[in-house]
Amino acid sequence: MSIDQKTVAKIAHLSRLKIPADEQIGVAGELNNILGWVAQLDEVNVDGVEPLASVNDAALRARPDIVNDGGRPEDILANAPAKTADFFTVPKVVE
Amino acid sequence: MTKLTDLTISDALDGLAAKKFSALELTDAHIAGMESARGLNAYITETPELARKQAQESDARRAAGNAGALDGIPLAIKDLYCTKGVRTTAASKILENFVPTYESTVSQKLLDAGSITLGKTNLDEFAMGSGGVTSAFGPAISPWSGADPVNAVRKLVPGGSSSGSSTAVAARIAMGATGTDTGGSIRQPASVTGTVGIKPTYGRCSRWGIIAFASSLDQAGPMTRSVEDSARMLQVMAGYDVKDSTSVDVDVPDYVAALGGSVKGMKIGLPREYRIDGINPETDALWQKGAQMLRDAGAEVIEISLPHTKYALPVYYIIAPAEASSNLARYDGVRFGLRVPGENLNDMYASTRFAGFGKEVRRRIMIGTYVLSSGYYDAFYRKAQRVRRLIRNDFDEAFKNCDAILTPAAPGTAFAIGEKQDDPLQMYLEDVFTVTLNLAGLPGICVPVGLAKNGLPMGLQLIGRAFDEAGLFTVASVLEKAAGFEGRPAFTA
Numbered sequence: 001m002s003i004d005q006k007t008v009a010k011i012a013h014l015s016r017l018k019i020p021a022d023e024q025i026g027v028a029g030e031l032n033n034i035l036g037w038v039a040q041l042d043e044v045n046v047d048g049v050e051p052l053a054s055v056n057d058a059a060l061r062a063r064p065d066i067v068n069d070g071g072r073p074e075d076i077l078a079n080a081p082a083k084t085a086d087f088f089t090v091p092k093v094v095e
Numbered sequence: 096m097t098k099l100t101d102l103t104i105s106d107a108l109d110g111l112a113a114k115k116f117s118a119l120e121l122t123d124a125h126i127a128g129m130e131s132a133r134g135l136n137a138y139i140t141e142t143p144e145l146a147r148k149q150a151q152e153s154d155a156r157r158a159a160g161n162a163g164a165l166d167g168i169p170l171a172i173k174d175l176y177c178t179k180g181v182r183t184t185a186a187s188k189i190l191e192n193f194v195p196t197y198e199s200t201v202s203q204k205l206l207d208a209g210s211i212t213l214g215k216t217n218l219d220e221f222a223m224g225s226g227g228v229t230s231a232f233g234p235a236i237s238p239w240s241g242a243d244p245v246n247a248v249r250k251l252v253p254g255g256s257s258s259g260s261s262t263a264v265a266a267r268i269a270m271g272a273t274g275t276d277t278g279g280s281i282r283q284p285a286s287v288t289g290t291v292g293i294k295p296t297y298g299r300c301s302r303w304g305i306i307a308f309a310s311s312l313d314q315a316g317p318m319t320r321s322v323e324d325s326a327r328m329l330q331v332m333a334g335y336d337v338k339d340s341t342s343v344d345v346d347v348p349d350y351v352a353a354l355g356g357s358v359k360g361m362k363i364g365l366p367r368e369y370r371i372d373g374i375n376p377e378t379d380a381l382w383q384k385g386a387q388m389l390r391d392a393g394a395e396v397i398e399i400s401l402p403h404t405k406y407a408l409p410v411y412y413i414i415a416p417a418e419a420s421s422n423l424a425r426y427d428g429v430r431f432g433l434r435v436p437g438e439n440l441n442d443m444y445a446s447t448r449f450a451g452f453g454k455e456v457r458r459r460i461m462i463g464t465y466v467l468s469s470g471y472y473d474a475f476y477r478k479a480q481r482v483r484r485l486i487r488n489d490f491d492e493a494f495k496n497c498d499a500i501l502t503p504a505a506p507g508t509a510f511a512i513g514e515k516q517d518d519p520l521q522m523y524l525e526d527v528f529t530v531t532l533n534l535a536g537l538p539g540i541c542v543p544v545g546l547a548k549n550g551l552p553m554g555l556q557l558i559g560r561a562f563d564e565a566g567l568f569t570v571a572s573v574l575e576k577a578a579g580f581e582g583r584p585a586f587t588a
Contacts, residue, residue, distance in 0.1 A: 003465070015420065015464045016427070017457055018445035027461065030519065034462060037520055038409040038475070044482050051480030052487060054311050055297050055536025055561075060340045075196040079431035088429050093440050 003031045099124035100267040100588055104168050104324040107270060111157065111167045118157070118167030122150035122211050125169040128268040128588030129213060134245035136235045137262040137269075139174045140182050141214040149211045156209060164331055166209025171269035173260050174215035175222055176202045176315075177304040181212075185306045186220045186230035189432045189451030199304025200336045201273065201315045208331040213269055216259030220453045221423065222280055222308045225525035226510065227258025229455045234512050235259045237288060238266035238584035239551055251509040251551070254284025254525075260318045261288040267587045271319040271328050275305060277312045278411050279505075279529025282541040282556055285318055286504035289543040289552030289582045291325045291575075292318040294529075296562045297536035298343035300329075301336030309418035310341070312411075312533040322542060322571045326350035329564065348565045356569035359393035363570070364497035368404035369528060375507045377547045382503050385544050385555040388577035389501065389570070399497055401489040406482050407531040408523060413466050413479035414534075419456075420463025426451060458519065487535040490558075499570045500558040503528050504541040508551035528556060538564050540571045543580040552582045 003011075005024045008031070012019040019027060073086045082089045099121050102110065110116055126143045146169060153167040177183050177195035184190045198206070206212070219229040228234045236244045237253040244250065253262040257274030261284035264272050274281035276294035285292030293316045300315040307313060317328035330351065335344035365386055370379065386396045428434035428447030435450045437443030452460065466475035493500065506527060515521045532539040538561070541554040555574065559567035 007465075008461075011461050011465050011468070013445075014468065015457075015460050016424075016441070016444040016448050017452070017460065018442070018449040019457070027458070030458060031461060031465065033518075033520060034412060034458075035465070035475075038413055038479075041406055041409050041413075041478055041482055044403070044406055044485065046478065046481035046485070049481040049484055051477050052484035053480060054341070055487065055534075056341055056343065058343065061344070063337070072196075076430075078196050079193055081428060081432070081434035090429055091437065091440050091443055 003028045003035065100128045102270070103321045104165070104270050104319060104327055105321065107168060118150040118153035118211065119147065121167060122146050122169050125213055125268060132266050132268050132588040134236070135238060135262050135266055136233050137216055137259040137266065138171065138214040139184055139186065139217050139232050139259065142181055142212055145181070146211050146213050153209050153211065163207065163209030165205065165327065167211065168270050169211040169213050170205060171213050171216045171260060171263040171272040172202050173218055173257055173273050173275060175218060175275050175306045176273060177306065178202055178212070178215065181215065183215065183306070184232070186218045186232055187451065187453065187456065188231045189426050191433065193431055197304060200301035200338060201305065201332045204331050204334070205273070216263055216272055218258055219256035220456050221306065221419070222256040222275055222277055223419070223455050223459055224255045225279065225283055225522050226252035226512070226515065227255040228252060228512055228516060229453055230258070231453055235262040236512070237262060237509055238586040239288065239509060242585045244586050249511040251511055252287070254287040254505070254509065256280040257284045257318060261285060261290055264288070264290045264318050264320060265584050271317055271324055273332070274316055274318045276314050276316055276533065277308050277415060278533050279526035281316045281318060282529045282539055283505045283525055285541040286554035287509040287552065289580065289584070290318055290320055291322050291540065291542055292316060293325050293329060293540040293564065293567070294532065294538060295329060295333060295564055296538045298341055299333050299538070299562065299564065301334070301339040301342045303336055303338040307422040309415040310422060311418060312415060322568060322575045323351065323354055325540070326354060326568050345562055350565055350568050353565040353568045354572045357393065358389060358570055358573045361394045361499065361570070362497040363389050363394045363396050364399035364493055364500045365396060366399050366401040366404065366493070366500060366502060368401050369502045371527065378503045378507055378553065381545050381553050382501070382555060385501055385574060385578070388574060392573050392577060397497060399493045399500065401493055401531070403482065403485045403489050404531060407486055407534055408527060410479045410482045410486065410534060411530045412462070412523060413475050414483065416459040416463035417467050417476055418463070420460045420467065423456070423460055455519070483534050486531060490535045490537060494560050499567065502556045502558065504554040504556040508547045508549060508553060532558055537561055538567055540567050542571050542574050542578070543582065544574065544578040545580065546582050
């Protein structure tokens with residue numbers, strides 16, 4: 001496995017990071033170093049080992065399915081970079 | 096009389112109760128210290144007016160006989176905890192002007208106990224780092240750098256990511272501070288600044304309102320100048336929270352009561368795999384010295400094995416970036432934080448995120464996105480999760496034969512700002528002794544034990560069974576007493 005500039009461009013797009021083309025080669029080198037280092041996990045035999053996603057053994061608690069928060073548009077919009085009335089605004093997405 | 100800023104929390108509570116000084120006097124002494132030590136860059140945001148107001152209210156409560164467990168104690172809050180009406184940045188440009196409209200559960204609990212908020216402390220951006228050097232607000236400088244740290248030739252890091260918290264506590268510009276620990280971010284800074292820091296069991300403290308880095312690893316914890324002070328702070332911070340479904344509903348025992356207990360007959364394990372290749376001889380010697388202290392106190396010290404130790408860092412650097420890439424997807428320039436205009440919506444997202452995130456954060460988002468992407472998910476992410484289980488199984492086995500585990504907390508003493516920054520892997524190795532616990536969810540405490548030949552502090556780490564912070568405090572207080580650490584930074588406020 002080796003990450004090239006094209007792969008960096010693809011990951012950057014998936015990550016929504018506008019990495020300039022002239023920085024992509026450098027980034028590829030850094031990512032290759034790190035991924036090459038984590039590849040030592042290939043030594044470990046994990047046959048029959050269940051993945052561990054959470055260290056909490058107990059089942060997560062459920063709560064009644066009722067609305068218990070909301071009705072605070074001022075709070076929600078307090079840090080909005082752009083807003084109109086009670087709405088966030090973004091660049092036009094419909095042509 | 097001892098300077099007010101030199102007191103421990105326990106001493107200050109006694110002094111307040113005995114009316115030797117008021118909360119306002121205690122707070123003013125810390126505000127003056129905070130101003131005189133501003134060059135350390137410990138705080139991103141200082142809140143002196145708020146602190147004075149809180150101190151006056153504290154004095155009124157005490158006069159009325161309603162003082163809380165930490166009433167009148169000036170604390171610093173890591174700038175990863177959302178604080179209502181007080182800017183919260185995660186040390187990132189993307190949140191430079193973010194003012195939360197809510198308070199994190201843990202900082203609210205500290206307020207409810209009567210504590211005073213001095214301000215918000217510096218950290219590595221989004222807690223990603225081990226030296227505080229990735230902060231968009233510049234690095235915090237360790238008070239151990241010299242009598243005039245700001246002009247020292249080698250400005251030392253205070254560890255990270257809780258860099259401002261360790262700086263503030265060591266420099267006596269806060270009596271205690273909150274930290275967060277995802278891979279060692281409380282314990283490694285505690286080790287290199289001669290302070291005490293505990294990462295509780297995953298689920299012990301609520302993560303609600305704490306800006307998320309890696310949700311299956313993040314935990315809140317206190318940083319203080321004594322084990323007893325950490326016990327007092329954790330007592331308040333811990334507990335089930337309905338707003339965090341991963342917080343665990345178990346009793347919070349009396350941690351202060353656990354102090355002063357005996358380790359007679361306890362078994363303390365030393366994992367042979369922690370004697371890593373090229374271990375700093377001073378680190379190794381301190382570790383053996385610590386083991387002898389516990390032996391002298393009546394504990395039985397045995398060798399144990401944690402066979403998958405060497406794989407913990409690689410596992411961490413798959414899982415933590417994967418979770419971070421998901422958690423940090425919310426910073427899109429729409430609902431809060433920085434927005435950089437773009438040609439269209441996608442371009443706005445990408446421009447905002449490139450401008451708002453620093454280099455290390457971008458690197459981790461990229462790694463996380465890669466290991467979660469189609470075709471690589473099984474090879475990297477699933478594999479890491481499987482090895483994570485083996486690491487936890489190692490601890491389960493080990494705790495069948497011992498009651499606590501003693502290890503180094505950090506590879507060596509503090510490095511200087513500018514060092515270990517050319518190669519990210521070098522920085523990642525700072526967490527080699529701490530990261531295993533986050534993967535296993537276990538509690539760990541760092542206690543200062545000695546000074547290296549270069550005059551800088553070194554701590555040792557004790558690891559406990561899940562939810563046995565009380566047992567950990569017992570052993571830690573025995574180690575603290577035996578070590579009798581009296582190291583003090585060359586500079587204090």
